[in-house]
Amino acid sequence: MARQQMTQTLSQLDARYTWAIASLDRDPHEIFRKHRPMTPLLKREDGVYIAIRAADVEALITDPRTRQLETQLARARGVVDGPLLQFMANTLLLSNGVQHRQRRAPLAKAFAFDLMTELRPRVRSIAEQLIDQHYRRGAMDFISDFANWLPARVICAILGVPESDIPDFTRRVYSLARALSSSFSQEDVPELQRVSGELIxxxxxxxEDRRLRPREDFLTSYATALDGSETLSNVEALVQIVTLLLAGSDTTRGALAIQTSLLLEHREQWNAVCKDSTLIPGAVLECLRYEPSVASFARVTVDDIALDGVMLPRGHIVSLSTLSALRDPSVYADPDKFDIRRTDHPRRHLVFGGGVHRCLGETLAKIELQEALAALSERLPNLELDGGPAIVHGSGGIRSVRDLRVRWAA
Incomplete structure (x- = not known):
């Protein structure tokens, strides 16, 4: 009887709470706000379920009845071979169990908390250099002149990648990031195949260059460790570095642009940061909450899961919406208010995920966002939008951010 009731509730969900991706992308906050009190789940037109309540999102991230996507979404989009499938089949981001541990382990030391903390002065220096390059102009395209470069130069410093390669690898990385959005379409596949192959x-x-010409850098130590180990296949080894280039640049790039746009839209809060640098950590956390660059994490159910009387069926993709959870009134007071002095942030920010898949670069991302804001607010206190705010698009996965120009009195 209980199962029958669950099934009936699911049928009602299909009929009443199914949304087109385009509609969700146009106004996700309003849709999630309206439905959060009524249902724990929405359903997309492509069959993907969306968990929209903070408690469910947090629980499902580590629920053993769910697993990472592996290649399920790729195959559903018709990707059955080629370098895109190689990337998605081998990246630690989409893997489970032993494979995930083996792929993550060689990278973890490079992103240890103490090492990242030691990078803080370097990050600040890079941010100031980028400002210096454009200072006399009194204006810049914030994304192409600043946000593209800061995380890319930092990840180059960590790995030992030549900075001269930044324009090429970032262009490909920012394109490949669409493969980590659960709404990428078959029309995207040819380009994603191409950039995957180029990055690998x-x-x-x-x-190969490090094997021939060793240096004192991460890539050399990584290549040496691989040559003495049979833990990772050759393609797994390559894909983890592609993953670091992607994860170490794209999401922070978007977060930098969103953070700057939000603060300049809320002028009194920008001015407060300029006057009091102790507000910077809280401002970073609030920007990540209010408009996250990562809108969701995707999982696959391996068993039926009951959520407040609604059955999330086994064998389906579920999108765990950070976009919705981070404005859930059960966690945040007045959640649709942007407030850098907010005191109700949980200890572990949900935008970085949870469990064994919690973001490897969390400490680094926070440092980059904090030091960028410190440099901008100190050097350019009269910074202002030169046009409208940044355009942030997408309701799932990594969101796209574009069109942010800024100016200042030089």
């Missing part, structure tokens, strides 16, 4: 080939050449 690029990393192959980097590691």
């Amino acid at each position: 080939s690029y990393v192959h050449d980097l590691l």
Whole structure:
């Protein structure tokens, strides 16, 4: 009887709470706000379920009845071979169990808390150099002139990648990021295949160069460790570096642009940061909450899961919406208010995920966002929008951010 009731409730969900991706992308906050009190789940037109309540999102991230996607979404989009499938089948981001541990382990030391903390002065220096390059102009395209470069230069410093390669690898990385959005379409596949292949080939050449000409850098130690180990296959080894280039640049790039846009839209809060640098950590956390660059994490159910009387059926993709959870009134007071002095942030920010898949670069991302804001507010207190705010698009996965110009009195 209980199962029958669950099934009936699911049928009602299909009929009443199914949304087109385009509609969700147009106004996700309003849709989630309206439905959060009525249902724990929405359903997309492509069959993906969306968990929209904070408690469910947090629980499902580590629920053993769910697993990472592996290649399920890729195959559903018709990707059955090629470098895109290689990337999605081998990246630690989408893997489970032993495979995930083996792929993550060689990278963890490079992103240890103490090492990242030591990078803080370097990050600040890079931010100030980028400001210096454009200072006399009194204006810049914030994304192409600043946000693209800061995380890319930092990840280059960590791995030992030549900075001269930044324009090429970031262009490909920012394109490949669409593969980590659960709404990418079959029309995107040809380009994603191409950039996946180019990035894998690029990393192959980097590691071969380190084998021939060793240096004091992460790539050299990584190549040496691989040569003495049979834990990772050759393609797994390449894909993890591609993953670091992607994860170490794209999401922070978007977060930098969103953070700057939000603060300049809320002028009194920008001015407060300029006057009091102790507000910076809280401002970073609030920007990540209010408009996250990562809108959701995707999982696959391996068993039926009951959520407040609604059955989330086994064998389906569920999108765990950070976008919705981070404005859930059960967690945050007045959640649709942007407030850098907010005191109700949980100890572990949900935008970085949870469990064994919690973001490897969390400490680094926070440092980059904090030091960028410190440099901008100190050097350019009269910074202002030169046009409208940044355009942030997407209701799932990594969101796209574009069109942010700024100016100042030089």
